Amino acid sequence: MTDVPRWFTATKDGHSQGYVDRFRQLADEGADLAGEARLIDALIPPRSRVLDAGCGPGRLGAVLHARGHTVVGVDADPVLIEAAQDDHPGPRWIVGDLSSLALDEEPFDIAVVAGNVMVFVAPGTERRVLESLRRHVRPGGRIILGFATDRELSLAAFDADVEAAGLELEQRFATWDLVPFSPDADFAVTFLRVPDVL
Numbered sequence: 001m002t003d004v005p006r007w008f009t010a011t012k013d014g015h016s017q018g019y020v021d022r023f024r025q026l027a028d029e030g031a032d033l034a035g036e037a038r039l040i041d042a043l044i045p046p047r048s049r050v051l052d053a054g055c056g057p058g059r060l061g062a063v064l065h066a067r068g069h070t071v072v073g074v075d076a077d078p079v080l081i082e083a084a085q086d087d088h089p090g091p092r093w094i095v096g097d098l099s100s101l102a103l104d105e106e107p108f109d110i111a112v113v114a115g116n117v118m119v120f121v122a123p124g125t126e127r128r129v130l131e132s133l134r135r136h137v138r139p140g141g142r143i144i145l146g147f148a149t150d151r152e153l154s155l156a157a158f159d160a161d162v163e164a165a166g167l168e169l170e171q172r173f174a175t176w177d178l179v180p181f182s183p184d185a186d187f188a189v190t191f192l193r194v195p196d197v198l
C-alpha cells in the first residue's frame, strides 16, 4: 500500500484487535449494530448487490447478507477481514484498498461506506476512493456515506471531491435514521447517485 490509511497511521498498536473485540462484546451484549444496514435495506430491492466499503469486521454486510442481498465487503485491515470471515460467513470478505480497488465483479447496486471510513482513508486519497466507488457501482446506483464532519475531512472538501468524481449529491442527513442535516451537525450521512448513462 503506497498511501497508508489513517486507520493504521493515526491509531495505536493493537488497535485493530481492540476494535474487533469491542464489537464482539457489543454483539454479545445485544447492542443494536444494524442501524445503517436497516437504512440500506430500505433503499434497495430484494436480492441487490451491495458493496460494503471499509467493512471492518462485517457487522453491516452480515445483516444485509441475512436479508438476501449479495454482499462483498472490502477493507484494508487484514485483522478485521479475518474477523469478518470467522464471525459472518456468507458474504465475500476481501482485503483491499478502496483508493485503488479493481474488483472483478458485476457492478453493485449500492455501496455503503459507514463508520467514518472516509475519515480513516489515507490523507489526499478521498477523491480516488470516490472515483473507485463510482467505477464499482452501476449507473443509477447509489453510494451512501456516513462520517463525522468535525475531524480530518471537512464537508466542503468532501463535496468538492464528490463533484470532481462526477457523482451527484442527492440528499444529506445528520444521522442514519434520517434526522435532517443542519450546518451545525457534526455528522453527515450523504446519499450520492452515480449518473445514468445517456
Ligand SMILES: C[S@@+](CC[C@H](N)C(=O)[O-])C[C@H]1O[C@@H](n2cnc3c(N)ncnc32)[C@H](O)[C@@H]1O
Pocket: 005, 006, 007, 053, 054, 055, 056, 057, 058, 059, 060, 074, 075, 076, 077, 080, 096, 097, 098, 099, 113, 114, 115, 116, 117, 120, 121, 122
Ligand atoms: C471505524 S472502521 C468502520 C468499519 C465498518 N464500516 C463499521 O462501520 O463497522 C473504519 C474502517 O475503514 C477502513 N479503511 C480506511 N481506509 C481504507 C482504505 N483505503 N481502503 C479500505 N478500507 C479502509 C479501516 O480499515 C477500518 O476498518
